[in-house]
Amino acid sequence: MSEYMSISKAAVYLNVAKSTLRNWEAEGLITPLRTASNQRRYTKEMLDEVLQGNMKAAKPKKLLTIGYCRVSSGHQKEDLQRQKDVVSRYCEVNGYQFKIIQDVGSGLNYKKKGLTALINMICKKQCERVVVNYQDRLVRFGFEMIETICQANDVELVVINQTDNVDPNSELVEDVLSIITVFSAKLYGKRSHQNARVIQESKKLFSQADSEKDSAQDS
Numbered sequence: 237m238s239e240y241m242s243i244s245k246a247a248v249y250l251n252v253a254k255s256t257l258r259n260w261e262a263e264g265l266i267t268p269l270r271t272a273s274n275q276r277r278y279t280k281e282m283l284d285e286v287l288q289g290n291m292k293a294a295k296p297k298k299l300l301t302i303g304y305c306r307v308s309s310g311h312q313k314e315d316l317q318r319q320k321d322v323v324s325r326y327c328e329v330n331g332y333q334f335k336i337i338q339d340v341g342s343g344l345n346y347k348k349k350g351l352t353a354l355i356n357m358i359c360k361k362q363c364e365r366v367v368v369n370y371q372d373r374l375v376r377f378g379f380e381m382i383e384t385i386c387q388a389n390d391v392e393l394v395v396i397n398q399t400d401n402v403d404p405n406s407e408l409v410e411d412v413l414s415i416i417t418v419f420s421a422k423l424y425g426k427r428s429h430q431n432a433r434v435i436q437e438s439k440k441l442f443s444q445a446d447s448e449k450d451s452a453q454d455s
């Protein structure tokens with residue numbers, strides 16, 4: 237009588253990842269049995285056919301690792317290059333075949349070209365992992381949502397530096413101003429003089445706070 241294996245045991249038997257078995261199933265290369273609770277079950281004979289090549293099921297080529305780098309504005313080119321250097325070095329040290337996707341835009345903008353391309357690759361299982369230097373380089377808010385999307389598609393998400401990347405004098409301020417701009421526009425209208433005044437006053441407050449902080453540090 238044939239021994240029935242779970243997907244975990246079958247993956248070990250074939251020395252492949254569980255996601256590989258799922259991909260083979262999606263491509264019609266192997267059809268596991270199903271239990272009453274819809275769990276996959278494989279027989280030794282079924283797996284041996286794969287090993288012997290009778291089903292012409294070759295191990296899929298290794299997927300790319302995607303390094304994602306982002307800055308908020310064009311004048312941060314040096315920071316963008318530093319991110320790319322750190323991410324590239326990490327991938328090289330770990331022997332990953334990789335490509336870099338970069339964006340210039342606020343961490344609150346979820347429609348950036350690079351981020352959209354990255355999410356599409358994750359959802360289509362076209363990459364093995366995503367590597368970022370800091371968590372907020374991916375998105376300012378909603379990181380857990382991206383993490384969940386990665387987990388659902390068997391994509392590893394690597395954050396090289398776990399410490400917060402907070403610079404109150406630059407990107408964080410720009411993101412807060414973006415939030416103020418959005419809510420002010422909703423309240424007063426995009427072309428309203430009141431809207432423009434709120435934004436200008438907010439910028440003055442941030443500038444004043446920075447000046448007071450610098451004075452305190454110098455004293």
